[in-house]
Amino acid sequence: MTRDIRKYLRPGIPPIPFCPGCGDRILLELILTAIDELGLNINDILFVSGIGCAAWIPSPHYNADTLHTIHGRALAFATGAKMFNPKLQVLVISGDGDLASSGGNHLIHAARRNIDLAVICANNMIYGQSGGQVASTTPIGISTATTVEGNIERPFDLCKLVEAAGATYVARYSVTQPSLLVSSIKKALQIEGFAFVEVISPCPAEFGRRNRLDTPEDTLKFFEDKCIMKGDAEGLSPEELKDKIITGEFSSGKS
Amino acid sequence: MMINYYLSGNEACTEGAIRAGCRYFGGYPIGPSSGIMHRIAVRFKEVGGVFMQMEDELASIASVIGASWAGAKAMTATSGPGFSLMQEAIGYAAMTETPIVIVDVQRAGPSTGQAGRVASGDIMQARWGSHGDYQIIALSPWSAQEMYDQTINAFNLAEKYRVPVIVLSDGAVGHLRERVDVREKVELFDRLKKAGAAPFGTEEDDGVPPMPSFGEGEKLLVTGSTHDDYGVRKIYDSRVQEKLTSRLHNKIMNNREEIIEYEDYYLEDAEIVVVCYGFTGRSSLFAVEKMRKEGKKVGMLRLKTLWPFADRIVRDIGSKARKIFVPEMNKGQIAGEVMKHVSCDIIPYNQTNGEIIPPNVIIKELERLL
Numbered sequence: 332m333t334r335d336i337r338k339y340l341r342p343g344i345p346p347i348p349f350c351p352g353c354g355d356r357i358l359l360e361l362i363l364t365a366i367d368e369l370g371l372n373i374n375d376i377l378f379v380s381g382i383g384c385a386a387w388i389p390s391p392h393y394n395a396d397t398l399h400t401i402h403g404r405a406l407a408f409a410t411g412a413k414m415f416n417p418k419l420q421v422l423v424i425s426g427d428g429d430l431a432s433s434g435g436n437h438l439i440h441a442a443r444r445n446i447d448l449a450v451i452c453a454n455n456m457i458y459g460q461s462g463g464q465v466a467s468t469t470p471i472g473i474s475t476a477t478t479v480e481g482n483i484e485r486p487f488d489l490c491k492l493v494e495a496a497g498a499t500y501v502a503r504y505s506v507t508q509p510s511l512l513v514s515s516i517k518k519a520l521q522i523e524g525f526a527f528v529e530v531i532s533p534c535p536a537e538f539g540r541r542n543r544l545d546t547p548e549d550t551l552k553f554f555e556d557k558c559i560m561k562g563d564a565e566g567l568s569p570e571e572l573k574d575k576i577i578t579g580e581f582s583s584g585k586s
Numbered sequence: 587m588m589i590n591y592y593l594s595g596n597e598a599c600t601e602g603a604i605r606a607g608c609r610y611f612g613g614y615p616i617g618p619s620s621g622i623m624h625r626i627a628v629r630f631k632e633v634g635g636v637f638m639q640m641e642d643e644l645a646s647i648a649s650v651i652g653a654s655w656a657g658a659k660a661m662t663a664t665s666g667p668g669f670s671l672m673q674e675a676i677g678y679a680a681m682t683e684t685p686i687v688i689v690d691v692q693r694a695g696p697s698t699g700q701a702g703r704v705a706s707g708d709i710m711q712a713r714w715g716s717h718g719d720y721q722i723i724a725l726s727p728w729s730a731q732e733m734y735d736q737t738i739n740a741f742n743l744a745e746k747y748r749v750p751v752i753v754l755s756d757g758a759v760g761h762l763r764e765r766v767d768v769r770e771k772v773e774l775f776d777r778l779k780k781a782g783a784a785p786f787g788t789e790e791d792d793g794v795p796p797m798p799s800f801g802e803g804e805k806l807l808v809t810g811s812t813h814d815d816y817g818v819r820k821i822y823d824s825r826v827q828e829k830l831t832s833r834l835h836n837k838i839m840n841n842r843e844e845i846i847e848y849e850d851y852y853l854e855d856a857e858i859v860v861v862c863y864g865f866t867g868r869s870s871l872f873a874v875e876k877m878r879k880e881g882k883k884v885g886m887l888r889l890k891t892l893w894p895f896a897d898r899i900v901r902d903i904g905s906k907a908r909k910i911f912v913p914e915m916n917k918g919q920i921a922g923e924v925m926k927h928v929s930c931d932i933i934p935y936n937q938t939n940g941e942i943i944p945p946n947v948i949i950k951e952l953e954r955l956l
Contacts, residue, residue, distance in 0.1 A: 341805070344818065377800045379652070391807050391818055396800045398655060399809035399819075400648065401678050407645035411652030411660070412800060414636050415610045419656060419801050440641040 336363040339373050341394040348387060352539075352547020354532030355453050357506040359388045362424065362451065365516035377412060377419045381405035381429035384460045385453035385532070388424050403433025406441045409448055417447070422520065427454040427468040431489055435467070442496035442525050449519040449526045452489060455534035463537030470574075474541045489529045490581045499524030501582040505531035507555040508578060515580070522584045531558065531576060587770040595733040595759040596621030596663075598766045599689055600629060602737030603661050605772055608687070609635040610653035610660035612646040614668060617701050618757040619691035622663040643671040647688065651675060654684045655808060657799035659741055663689035665757075666699065669708055670715070676750050677716025678810045680834060683786065683795070685744035685751075685777055687737070692756040694940040703940030704757040706864055709919040712752045713893050719831055721838035723845060724752040724893040726863040730764045736890070742775040743845060747837060748794050754892060756915070758865040758942050786830075787815025793837030838894055847890040848899060852878055856885025858955055859907045861900065861924055863889040866913050866943050873948035884952055892920070897927050904928025909955055911935065913943050 349356035378389035382402035390399035400408045458464040465475040472481040494501045504512040519526035539550030561579030613623040630637045640646040653660040669690045694700040712724045727736040740751040780796035788795040798804040807817030820826040862870040867888040874886045912921035913935040921934035
């Protein structure tokens, strides 16, 4: 990052606690980059997060109003704040376990209401903070603390889920695609209605370590290789797309 | 000036909330509380409130806490299973010192139980339902009038002490329809604001810090994790954990004489005192007055505040009366609390059949004890 995003960080907070190579640590900067490029005043934004590693991105690090809530309910807290004071710009930042498993019901209902919230879901496909358990987003075959012989359950396609529920803007990018991701976050912040950005956020410490991805670089590379742009995926057979993660915009923001 | 209306307890609760300045309501359908939400849905159109029917009770109370931090006086209402679902968020509201009002129109449990029938089985759940040590305030209305008055009081207490306040109504009080007097002037309390002050710590005696809202430029850090005076998470610091949990406890317990309200009848020479609350208070008062007319030395204490518990007056009674009779629509939740504070004879009467305790039952029991 060439921009100085330190001015957006809360002074006096101890060093950022993410593990080496954590996708959330990268995302922390990319969100601030998007805010900076849009010229927004960070103090005009309310950041809402749930419980988990990704919830630490805004709270305590961003120097703005932050609401660090209970597990799974970030979107419901955000709904109350936004509905009572529509002048607040509300950005929800949380993980896949928080937004899609514990809080899955709130996710589909917030999308159904198409309430004017921007949501960034840092998807590391595992429960990172609590010790590497299988998630509703873990790919088939992946080893976790609770699927030692590999996961046998199908993962959610979060973008399909949220799009089907009625969101205005739906996109997926990986932290390994930083400039596309920043543009997408910028769109999400500008669009009226429910805007959902799923961010592939590699977790070397729990996901990588349990799947023979020995270094943070290996984990990042693993996801970088899996990601395929939506346009490039067109025309490929389901077999060819089996292990791929399709990135791009799935709902373009026209409400 | 006073105007009177003919309202159900649930309707009176809604009117009290609106009178207190409640302008956000998040709810989910469940009987016997739904009447509150129905009237909110209509009346908020008139007064300009924000009503959200959420996807479940977890979301309802979460949205209420979010709205409170956005500056609203905010409320939810529920019953039985819905109150169970709200417990985690009640702990969060206590920890983050968020003023909210929760109306629990109790019904016969456990579990789905008898949804359309009455009980007061949630007294201990209101006190201890969320994990960890914390304090809340719980009120117990006995009439449609008190559904109005106590809901206003609930908002005042929530704003004054920055604490979740629970109105522990029940199916009988909620569905009861009777006269409600509405005064022109009502005393209201709004949360204190002080720009730049620590929002989660204070050196003031009352232990209640000022509370800013989102969007006021205070760069608020609101978290359910253990935090210092400015909301910065301190998840390994023993001193901060002790200081915060103690202040959350003390700001209610040290002010309990101001918070607690009760009504007493014929205590001066009573040999047997009925300690009661909620709908059972009506049957008890009928019984006590009838027996007084017959010259029998019975008295009554009606708890309007259940939590914090009215320990001083109960101890007083225990030092003078021969026996204390505690009729309840549960298995002795307040009787147990009375036993903590007095050593005279305590006789619980526990009825959990989904019906109110009628006056003749109370008379019969008291006659036996005289």
